[in-house]
Amino acid sequence: MKPAPFEYHRARDVEDALAVLNSHDGLANILAGGQSLVPMLNLRVAPATLLVDISNIEELNGSGQESDAVTLGACVTHAEIEDGSVPDPSHGLMPRIARDISHRAVRNRGTIGGSLALADPSAEWIVTMLALDAVIRVRGASGSQNFPAADFFLGTYATALPEDAILTAVQIPQLTQAARTGFYKVCRKIGEFAASLAVAVIDGERGISRVALGGPSGAPMRLAGVEGLISSDTRAEADDASMIRAAVEADLSAAGRELGADALHLHGTTVLRALRDARGR
């Protein structure tokens, strides 16, 4: 046994989880798939005196297709998204991204809610939810709250999730049939967190052109300058790789991310390839 001792509570429902979470006098953590939390407990880098296990809560394992959106419960696994056993609002983007997360053994247990709540800056779902303009749903002692993805991710492992609340679901707008999506990431080794990861979502019918970047430390970010280039009419110019690279650099600089030449080249390349991937589809 590697972790330090902790208590464990298997929650029946969200209310039960919240009651136990908020009455605990110590460091309580939510356990879902445990694919990041348990390694951190094993390495003793994440202290916890209580784990509240939400993985058996029926409500959090469900998913639903509405007319213009799909809602995925927090405990939907990466493998369920990969296999298409939950509705896909993204015309194949989410299953393609899921397929590349870590390894199958991890995807079978790791959850979308866990990944969003942890907010590792290199994780796939935080960048994807930003690009898809998803809404993160949380429930706490004082009721429910919805956060647009853009307001939820605040920094490296930092989110707007209140301490007394649980991330319960994510609602993802349905893309139209005309939407094109692209994705590219660079990992030193297959299955590891990405050094850089870009997601592009272009939906002409809805006037959407979004490009999101993950990998640099801090919150995932939308690249407004790049989005301006690809949504403007100067498509021929926007195809110019050097213009895109310059826009990526300017967007990162405007966000206060001062990066070296090699990192800028890396992020410029993943953005270019994500855009190329979107054009090819």
Added chain:
Amino acid sequence: MTQINLTINGRAVKAEIEPRCSLADLLRDHLQLTATHLGCEHGVCGACTVLINGAQARSCIALGVALEGAEIKTLEGMADDARMQVIKDAFHQEHGLQCGFCTPGMLISAWDILGRKPDITEADLRIALSGNLCRCTGYQGIVRSILLAARHLRQIDETQKGTEE
């Protein structure tokens, strides 16, 4: 201590464990099921891969207490499994192991991969297997073994279809 009830290799098991006890430690230390190996103990090396509810998972980062009611299969419980026997024979034939430490995890992963993707290409197999580390073989023998097993399983499948017709 927390009491849990789960099924391991088809047998109902009731165990009293600490919440911090991993499934791997429950298997090895409490139930003497030592086919499941522990390498890194933080979810990187794949040696401890078992089946949880029929899908491959890492037993070193699965907490025993979180598996109430789950069905666990380890290599010990797959002695009579037809697909696993074909995979084991192929590992024998194509030198799919040297020291054998990673082998239980490799076999379970291969079983899971071939169940989902019977026609997997070599390139895709290498990606699918990238969560299982081997320090002896350079993966050549392992990949050859699993591709051989895939061919044999497809042949068996064809023969069975032929018989049914």
